[in-house]
Amino acid sequence: MSIVNYAEFSESSTSTELQGFYGWTDTLQGVQYGPGSVSTALPKFFKRLGASKALVLTGKSLYEKASKVEDILKSIDGYGATFWEIGQHSPIADIKAATKVFTDTGCDIIVSVGGGSPIDAAKALLYYLQQERGGKTLLQIAIPTTLSAAEYTVGAGYTDDNGNKVAVSSQDLAPSAIILDAELTLSTPERLWLSTGIRALDHAVENLYRPLVVPPLKALCLSALADLFRYLPESKANPQSVEVRQKLQIASWKSLWPAKREAYSALGLSHALGHKLGSTYSIPHGITSCITLSAVVELMAEIGTQEDKEYLAQALFFLHKPSTGTVEGDVKALSVYIKDLVKGLGLEENLAGKVPKEDIPTIAKNALGSDTHPTFPHAVKLLESLY
Template sequence: MATSGSYTTTPLTRIVWGPGSLSQLPELLDALPHVSGSTSSDGPRRALILTGNSLANKTDVIRRAEQALGPRHAATFTGIGEHAPVEGIKEAVRLMEQHGATALVAIGGGSPIDAAKAVSFYIHRESAHADNDDERSFVPIIAVPTTLSAAETTQNAGFKENNKKTGVSHRSLVPRVLLLDGDVTRHTPERLWLSTGMRAVDHSIELLYRPDVSPLLRGTWLMAMRELFTLLPLSKAQPDNVDVRQRLQLAAIASLWPESRKGALGLSHGLGHALGATYKIGHGITSCLTLGPAIQLTAALPSTGAEQLLALADARAFIPAPFATPVPIGATPSSLLQGKPDLDAARKQGKEVGEAVQKLV
């Protein structure tokens, strides 16, 4: 068991939540830091809204965001498709320059949020600040998620190029502000809403057995998993319950609490990246396909570290009925300090976590 370690936070500075919080966009924009050494601080920021066609054409969400921004609204780009094709990212970079936008407001699921990160990355790379890693030298992002994928918490920007998943990563790409408006999510199709909720479940469990993350956050992930198991069925039964949606948004953020990390979380995520880009399957759906079996395989593998295996086994006690029979918290990583832990029992409990995930799916 690691008796030393570290936790590195990200440039995320503020999380705002609550129905109707979309109206706070102007003040959140004003609070963003300006690019270090630039002249952008001479006037108020103006933002480019990045989103997809469905949200723009089938709902009033984007119109409401534009109205909230008022004169701070530089332009809106609605051409971000699933898995964020690179062509849309390049067009958004061009629009940023054309309209003099100095911030990005990404509204939607993982694709527009990842696209915003990629836009910020490419603008920085071509700017006079390319050698400056100061987070203030990157175009800042306000993320307004409408799904539960939690892409807004990471520094990774995945997108599709030549029909393959690729991406960029830099800690300064993490959105500075997260705006979680449960009312906005009412427009998200049920299949997308619930499947991205499974993506959040994927985060909360795969982080437990990833060997290079901070154990400081394990409690956060376990509590997020319990909330997700409880609230996802409730949201399916009561799709118009905004309070449930709001709590699910908070649980999704907790499932992937911000820390500087690169790459896929684990086997389920790695398979999801390959399947999603190749066969045009949303990442929420890929988690429905891969998570349960990936957990069961990880529990069985001799190469899974003892601390990670015990953390996975501990998750068993946080799964509510009817997905698992309630049990007291059992073997935990602290048992490593009390002598040889029962790893066979831990593997059995880990397998039961995979079975419970299958029931939830």
């Protein structure tokens, strides 16, 4: 195991700003967080990882606003090229084009800047290059500007030429370093910022009943849930508050805490439905969570195991809400609180005009893997309620 020199990343400061460094395993060398941290952390991570030339991978909408990161890369001996044509849901054609640029320019590391699409695209790009190069591990430094939390997983989702969602997974795909600099999120569009916050809430909630998630991580998710309920409305009310944005980045981190041996089981029905709705009907994943999460939590009050319901019911304590007196009632109350949060953020949506009703059985079947799955009729009924 590599030894992290924490002092190398520490900044002496009397500021009360939320900032610091967290080191982990051989895969993830560290998370640097704090406003303005990218300017010092990026060169240090670059040197520590032994990289020689970097490809900056970002999305189309962020390209004009990512100049600060590109300028920092150009200031160190290691800038290679920028690829900015990563579209929503990481289309395979964009990944192939980025792979060509990475190879042609002799890059050996990716610095991904943006949301889940460029970060997942970087993972997919590295996955296929590693296959071609006999398993040689290639590296990524992730600089997220949304709250989608893609940087904390070992898997990547992208869309094939037919619009189908494809997934690849490997411990070697986890970013080798992550920088959470809230100042870089100020240019993220409000709708994207807040909706990916609901995506992080989706992670936190579904981890409460996700198989194999250990109790300490569930406790982190309950803490993340409370922070997201508190700080998302504050961020909407005061979008220029870097302090609030930094707290939301930490909440997103807690919602999907990286583990060396991540149990790569499905997060839950909200995510399963979101994956099928997102890529097929071009709905951003943050918005799919806004549409499905409340309804899925309400369904869990009916079909969840007793343990699942008890964990969900604990959320009311973390939200400083009174118990209804029953576990099932508390879970239903959580569903209402989620719905109210989404509405208060101006993100209330439905499937009308986006998804043909005749597609519902197919969506439910694809999300669950079979139309004989015990949850299939519940999923169909749930989707029908979302119009």
